[in-house]
Amino acid sequence: MKQAGGVSRYTENLSLTPQIIVLDTGGQYCHLIARKVRELGVYAEVRAPETPAAALKAVRGIIISGGPASVYEENSPSVDPALFSMSVPVLGICYGQHLMAHLLGGRVQKGDQGEYGLAYLDVIAPKGPLRGISGKQRVWMSHRDTTVAVPPGFEVLAQTSTCPVAAMGDERRKLFGLQFHPEVAHTQPGGRVLANFLFDICGCVEDWDPRQRIPAIEEQIRQAAAGRKVFFFVSGGVDSTVAFDLCLRALGPERVHGAYVDTGLMREGETELVRTNFAKLGARNFRIVDASAEFLTSLAGVVEPEVKRQIIGEHFVAIQEQILQSGHYTDSDWVLGQGTIYPDTIESGGTAKADKIKTHHNRVAGIQKLIESGRIVEPLSQFYKDEVREIGRQLEIPEEMLSRHPFPGPALAIRCLCSREETPVRRAHDGYLLPVRSVGVQGDSRTYRAAFALPYLPSDWQLPTELINRHSEINRVVAVVATHTPVGGLRSFAATITEERLERLRRVDAAVQRLSQASGFDRTIWQFPVILLPVGTLDRPDSVVLRPVDSVDGMTAEAVRMPDALLEHICRELLETEGVSTVFYDLTHKPPATIEWE
Numbered sequence: 001m002k003q004a005g006g007v008s009r010y011t012e013n014l015s016l017t018p019q020i021i022v023l024d025t026g027g028q029y030c031h032l033i034a035r036k037v038r039e040l041g042v043y044a045e046v047r048a049p050e051t052p053a054a055a056l057k058a059v060r061g062i063i064i065s066g067g068p069a070s071v072y073e074e075n076s077p078s079v080d081p082a083l084f085s086m087s088v089p090v091l092g093i094c095y096g097q098h099l100m101a102h103l104l105g106g107r108v109q110k111g112d113q114g115e116y117g118l119a120y121l122d123v124i125a126p127k128g129p130l131r132g133i134s135g136k137q138r139v140w141m142s143h144r145d146t147t148v149a150v151p152p153g154f155e156v157l158a159q160t161s162t163c164p165v166a167a168m169g170d171e172r173r174k175l176f177g178l179q180f181h182p183e184v185a186h187t188q189p190g191g192r193v194l195a196n197f198l199f200d201i202c203g204c205v206e207d208w209d210p211r212q213r214i215p216a217i218e219e220q221i222r223q224a225a226a227g228r229k230v231f232f233f234v235s236g237g238v239d240s241t242v243a244f245d246l247c248l249r250a251l252g253p254e255r256v257h258g259a260y261v262d263t264g265l266m267r268e269g270e271t272e273l274v275r276t277n278f279a280k281l282g283a284r285n286f287r288i289v290d291a292s293a294e295f296l297t298s299l300a301g302v303v304e305p306e307v308k309r310q311i312i313g314e315h316f317v318a319i320q321e322q323i324l325q326s327g328h329y330t331d332s333d334w335v336l337g338q339g340t341i342y343p344d345t346i347e348s349g350g351t352a353k354a355d356k357i358k359t360h361h362n363r364v365a366g367i368q369k370l371i372e373s374g375r376i377v378e379p380l381s382q383f384y385k386d387e388v389r390e391i392g393r394q395l396e397i398p399e400e401m402l403s404r405h406p407f408p409g410p411a412l413a414i415r416c417l418c419s420r421e422e423t424p425v426r427r428a429h430d431g432y433l434l435p436v437r438s439v440g441v442q443g444d445s446r447t448y449r450a451a452f453a454l455p456y457l458p459s460d461w462q463l464p465t466e467l468i469n470r471h472s473e474i475n476r477v478v479a480v481v482a483t484h485t486p487v488g489g490l491r492s493f494a495a496t497i498t499e500e501r502l503e504r505l506r507r508v509d510a511a512v513q514r515l516s517q518a519s520g521f522d523r524t525i526w527q528f529p530v531i532l533l534p535v536g537t538l539d540r541p542d543s544v545v546l547r548p549v550d551s552v553d554g555m556t557a558e559a560v561r562m563p564d565a566l567l568e569h570i571c572r573e574l575l576e577t578e579g580v581s582t583v584f585y586d587l588t589h590k591p592p593a594t595i596e597w598e
């Protein structure tokens with residue numbers, strides 16, 4: 001929860017009490033569990049694993065999430081063992097099951113082999129969360145450790161070919177464990193399993209519909225603002241737009257001010273879209289600050305991705321500080337509005353990187369001062385992204401604003417690749433080594449390596465991973481999908497971020513987004529970055545990379561195969577664009593690559 005003074009100070013009066021608490025043992029799926037529970041209409045919140053049992057007595061049920069640790073490792077996350085003896089039903093998922101087994105007298109050990117991905121669940125006893133589920137069921141697994149002996153009082157409810165205890169339970173004490181993940185879409189009976197736990201075992205009642213929370217949110221805003229005015233920096237993204245609109249409704253346009261910084265690094269039409277949309281919302285005190293010349297000048301001659309990021313971050317901070325000071329927004333009659341959403345308010349291992357990439361937006365000194373003195377309103381701090389979208393729909397915010405893909409803070413700067421020198425493409429291992437490097441992630445560290453181009457689109461999408469495992473000089477594999485010149489004849493050119501290249505990138509990006517939206521493809525994926533590479537020929541010095549990906553949270557991602565007709569259409573348009581030599585298709589998952597190229 002946020003510090004006193006924020007919206008959450010009023011949670012006792014205006015917020016619901018959670019029926020279900022998810023204890024976060026560090027897995028990337030902990031928020032997915034809470035989201036799924038809420039989708040079933042039951043209000044759930046996430047808490048730290050060490051939360052004392054006494055603080056959880058009033059809830060209807062507890063879910064212990066999965067996590068990357070091993071129960072036998074030193075300092076691995078644990079829960080208060082008293083949880084299991086207070087007559088509140090508990091469901092342990094993956095690591096949560098291991099903890100339950102470990103703490104209650106069963107046995108967990110490292111499996112002979114891991115079990116990752118799809119598995120077939122054999123239901124032995126259709127009881128507890130498995131009630132009404134029988135035969136073989138497709139489930140999603142991700143574990144190496146295995147429960148080999150259930151604790152006294154428990155029975156085995158299901159198994160798979162490699163996992164002897166895929167589900168276990170003690171019906172008398174209402175304690176259950178699942179090795180598989182009911183919260184992921186790939187687990188066929190996932191919804192049924194969770195609903196059984198919530199409604200049959202815990203006796204939950206439906207109490208959650210984010211749209212019905214709007215009057216309560218508005219009241220929270222009025223209380224937190226306490227007669228003062230609210231100032232927002234908006235990005236044009238979903239969260240800050242919805243948060244701003246809620247404040248407008250709660251306080252009226254005179255008391256809600258906002259500013260949008262145009263860095264000149266945005267997509268085609270973005271600034272105009274923000275202007276039109278905020279006018280439509282009825283914002284009267286909304287400014288667009290044009291800082292594009294400043295950003296472009298400061299990026300002149302810069303090639304290294306980390307330097308780009310640093311410069312953009314510093315400029316952002318300086319400009320935000322100027323705006324805050326010039327408008328006297330740090331005076332005592334102002335509070336700061338932010339579009340912070342629920343996962344951002346929870347400390348958890350899985351989001352450590354997300355915290356880092358957002359630092360430069362939220363840690364301006366003036367902002368820090370407002371936060372420290374409790375002068376902050378975060379109307380969406382209770383909600384997940386999908387819920388924010390539902391609220392936005394209820395508020396009749398245009399759908400094109402709500403269904404947008406995530407877009408990085410440093411914007412097109414990290415999609416406009418730069419190069420120091422002219423170097424020819426080199427033939428290697430049945431393909432080509434491109435003379436540009438991009439960022440990747442292997443293990444826990446970032447890599448900065450060359451990209452490898454296959455001359456064709458492979459039918460086997462395992463091939464890129466195998467190539468990267470085999471050749472340590474590359475971290476990314478692309479396919480050549482259309483080109484004016486045979487790839488062997490291309491070269492990299494010395495190039496940085498210029499208005500000309502940004503304009504080219506804006507044009508190709510707009511074309512790709514338009515075609516992807518028209519075909520409905522954009523609704524099936526998480527994000528569709530389009531990257532400009534300084535690789536080509538003298539008259540066509542740049543190439544374009546298509547990077548459609550699917551993901552749950554951006555931490556890991558899969559490269560996605562797009563329909564042939566869409567790909568052909570995109571290639572045709574891009575090859576007609578001035579200055580564009582070749583179209584590449586990025587086939588690499590994250591890891592080993594990242595989503596952005598930088």
Ligand code: XMP
Nearest residue numbers: 357358406407408409410554590594595596
């Ligand atoms: P990577 O490239 O690390 O990106 O795989 C993961 C997700 O984060 C987005 N991203 C950012 N978002 N500020 C942001 O708000 C940033 O600096 C930033 N860098 C990357 C990226 O678009 C992807 O969705």
